[in-house]
Amino acid sequence: MHELRKDILLGRWVAVLSDSKSPTDYRLPFHKNEESSCILCPGRENETPPEITSIRNHGTYPNSPGWWVRVLPSFKPVFQIEGDLGRRGVGIYDKMNSIGANEIIVESPEHNVRPEDMGLEHMIRVITLYRHRIADLEKDSRIRYILIYKNSGKEAGELFSHPVSYLMATPVIPKMVKDELDNAKQYYSYKERCIFCDIIREELRVGERIILETRNFIAFCPYAAQFPFVSWLIPTRHYCAFHEITYEEIEDLGLVLMTVLKKLRKIFNDLPFNYFIHTAPNMVPRRNHWHTLGEDFHWHLEIMPRLIRTSGFEWGSGFYILPTSPENAAKYLREVG
Amino acid sequence: MHELRKDILLGRWVAVLSDSKSPTDYRLPFHKNEESSCILCPGRENETPPEITSIRNHGTYPNSPGWWVRVLPSFKPVFQIEGDLGRRGVGIYDKMNSIGANEIIVESPEHNVRPEDMGLEHMIRVITLYRHRIADLEKDSRIRYILIYKNSGKEAGELFSHPVSYLMATPVIPKMVKDELDNAKQYYSYKERCIFCDIIREELRVGERIILETRNFIAFCPYAAQFPFVSWLIPTRHYCAFHEITYEEIEDLGLVLMTVLKKLRKIFNDLPFNYFIHTAPNMVPRRNHWHTLGEDFHWHLEIMPRLIRTSGFEWGSGFYILPTSPENAAKYLREVG
Numbered sequence: 001m002h003e004l005r006k007d008i009l010l011g012r013w014v015a016v017l018s019d020s021k022s023p024t025d026y027r028l029p030f031h032k033n034e035e036s037s038c039i040l041c042p043g044r045e046n047e048t049p050p051e052i053t054s055i056r057n058h059g060t061y062p063n064s065p066g067w068w069v070r071v072l073p074s075f076k077p078v079f080q081i082e083g084d085l086g087r088r089g090v091g092i093y094d095k096m097n098s099i100g101a102n103e104i105i106v107e108s109p110e111h112n113v114r115p116e117d118m119g120l121e122h123m124i125r126v127i128t129l130y131r132h133r134i135a136d137l138e139k140d141s142r143i144r145y146i147l148i149y150k151n152s153g154k155e156a157g158e159l160f161s162h163p164v165s166y167l168m169a170t171p172v173i174p175k176m177v178k179d180e181l182d183n184a185k186q187y188y189s190y191k192e193r194c195i196f197c198d199i200i201r202e203e204l205r206v207g208e209r210i211i212l213e214t215r216n217f218i219a220f221c222p223y224a225a226q227f228p229f230v231s232w233l234i235p236t237r238h239y240c241a242f243h244e245i246t247y248e249e250i251e252d253l254g255l256v257l258m259t260v261l262k263k264l265r266k267i268f269n270d271l272p273f274n275y276f277i278h279t280a281p282n283m284v285p286r287r288n289h290w291h292t293l294g295e296d297f298h299w300h301l302e303i304m305p306r307l308i309r310t311s312g313f314e315w316g317s318g319f320y321i322l323p324t325s326p327e328n329a330a331k332y333l334r335e336v337g
Numbered sequence: 338m339h340e341l342r343k344d345i346l347l348g349r350w351v352a353v354l355s356d357s358k359s360p361t362d363y364r365l366p367f368h369k370n371e372e373s374s375c376i377l378c379p380g381r382e383n384e385t386p387p388e389i390t391s392i393r394n395h396g397t398y399p400n401s402p403g404w405w406v407r408v409l410p411s412f413k414p415v416f417q418i419e420g421d422l423g424r425r426g427v428g429i430y431d432k433m434n435s436i437g438a439n440e441i442i443v444e445s446p447e448h449n450v451r452p453e454d455m456g457l458e459h460m461i462r463v464i465t466l467y468r469h470r471i472a473d474l475e476k477d478s479r480i481r482y483i484l485i486y487k488n489s490g491k492e493a494g495e496l497f498s499h500p501v502s503y504l505m506a507t508p509v510i511p512k513m514v515k516d517e518l519d520n521a522k523q524y525y526s527y528k529e530r531c532i533f534c535d536i537i538r539e540e541l542r543v544g545e546r547i548i549l550e551t552r553n554f555i556a557f558c559p560y561a562a563q564f565p566f567v568s569w570l571i572p573t574r575h576y577c578a579f580h581e582i583t584y585e586e587i588e589d590l591g592l593v594l595m596t597v598l599k600k601l602r603k604i605f606n607d608l609p610f611n612y613f614i615h616t617a618p619n620m621v622p623r624r625n626h627w628h629t630l631g632e633d634f635h636w637h638l639e640i641m642p643r644l645i646r647t648s649g650f651e652w653g654s655g656f657y658i659l660p661t662s663p664e665n666a667a668k669y670l671r672e673v674g
Contacts, residue, residue, distance in 0.1 A: 004433045012511075091539045149648070151648045170350075172341065174653075276653030316615070319505075
């Protein structure tokens with residue numbers, strides 16, 4: 001019989017099908033890389049909005065070649081940094097100004113490189129800039145949340161063929177994050193333990209959903225994942241805010257991220273995926289904060305392969321069907337080269 | 338400036354872009370109808386699972402031609418009707434058996450007909466069977482929720498080229514519905530009024546998001562819709578359970594649904610979309626029911642055009658970006674032929 005499982009964090013149920021699909025059962029669209037001239041390649045820095053920051057060769061100047069990783073404001077920002085929040089009612093509804101930030105993190109000067117092929121030294125630079133940007137924007141008291149994410153493949157919302165990640169800073173805590181925070185807090189109130197630390201201990205104890213384990217991180221397929229082959233990367237040390245990551249942990253995260261992406265590509269060849277970092281919301285004055293001094297939240301990175309289409313069932317219910325069990329997905333990922 | 342709006346029901350924020358896109362700005366995939374032989378067409382009734390019920394010509398027999406609308410069990414059910422719930426813990430997690438029902442509502446004997454072209458008399462039969470199936474399954478105390486939905490177009494999860502809707506009966510209240518119920522209840526506790534009735538009054542007062550209004554229904558684009566051109570159909574009479582719909586209301590709903598779908602097709606030609614009905618969960622013993630005798634919930638039908646792709650931003654945050662404002666979408670829909 002198929003099995004229903006409850007996502008311990010979100011309270012969401014998923015169905016795990018008993019006749020677990022193998023990787024070859026998924027039909028993936030073919031992606032061609034358009035090799036037209038790219039505005040994000042070195043040499044066209046003056047055609048993009050001026051860079052916010054970069055990691056670059058000594059002796060080279062901002063907005064000129066010589067960069068390794070480069071952060072730009074979005075070409076068409078949804079959120080803008082200037083202005084006040086202007087939170088107000090309109091009839092029975094609520095609205096506010098679109099204050100925040102949209103940034104593009106250009107991950108490499110190489111047009112066709114994939115994150116897993118960048119080399120560890122380069123991946124460390126990318127993650128270091130993730131941390132820098134969050135630490136910088138966190139100072140803005142109007143900003144409540146900062147999300148780092150990546151879209152790889154057209155099916156996953158990719159817009160540039162050049163490798164990029166994105167940063168979106170919002171003046172509200174987005175619903176998905178708020179649900180995680182609320183449920184983690186509720187668990188903490190009841191158990192007086194971090195739900196994420198409990199998940200790590202349980203996954204290590206059971207073992208069958210673990211993809212790999214390093215000194216500072218574990219990668220695993222969550223018990224009640226939303227989609228097949230969803231993989232979480234989580235630090236074994238408890239801390240809520242991504243930007244408190246140490247240098248040693250950055251190195252380790254880079255290695256784990258590259259390894260899991262390499263494994264996914266080995267299994268699925270040209271796989272569309274997203275990943276995103278769920279970190280704690282920005283600290284705000286005590287009256288309105290969501291977490292108890294960070295004891296009840298624990299940052300993590302979620303890799304979301306886009307293998308299946310969503311239908312009216314998923315959109316109408318928020319209930320998901322998993323054609324491959326997390327145990328089988330983890331086994332494929334563990335065993336592949 | 339772009340504007341952020343809060344979904345009054347779900348507490349979810351969306352960004353409404355100021356440079357509102359027009360319908361021609363959306364690029365839609367071309368759909369071809371595969372004309373291969375279809376197992377759902379009349380004459381092949383013995384190749385499908387035996388029908389659960391049908392509306393058919395007098396003098397014709399179940400599982401033979403002569404039907405107008407026919408309900409079948411799913412070919413590959415996720416949920417099964419036999420067995421007990423078997424709710425239990427596994428380590429720190431929760432699981433249960435996949436008890437419930439998956440049904441296919443074959444909307445017409447005609448292979449290529451679209452819902453908006455079926456004719457009102459036929460649409461009434463389809464909606465009547467929606468009601469019958471919900472009323473029947475509601476008697477099963479193991480079933481907590483019954484979702485009726487439709488997937489039209491491959492991008493929207495369509496599997497059969499023959500026109501069908503689906504029914505999914507689950508032993509838990511799905512998260513999206515639970516969120517609606519919880520928030521509607523919270524609103525009711527505070528205001529002592531149904532949030533949906535308040536939304537209807539507000540939309541009628543403001544008018545700019547109304548698509549059309551009949552004796553028993555309004556169709557409108559919600560203030561903080563998740564996607565562009567999302568349209569809600571809601572009865573103006575307050576009642577929580579779809580299957581308490583009257584004959585007159587069925588007729589009216591059929592007319593409104595066909596009209597709105599016709600308008601969407603006029604604007605977008607071959608538009609992938611989903612629709613689903615959010616009705617109250619099944620009544621259960623008092624200790625565990627979600628609504629206050631139905632005063633705080635109000636069923637509705639949501640039409641969700643699939644015009645844009647989701648990226649890591651939406652999946653990571655639960656925050657959505659609306660490239661067309663609900664006011665503009667409603668204007669296009671009001672004005673089209």
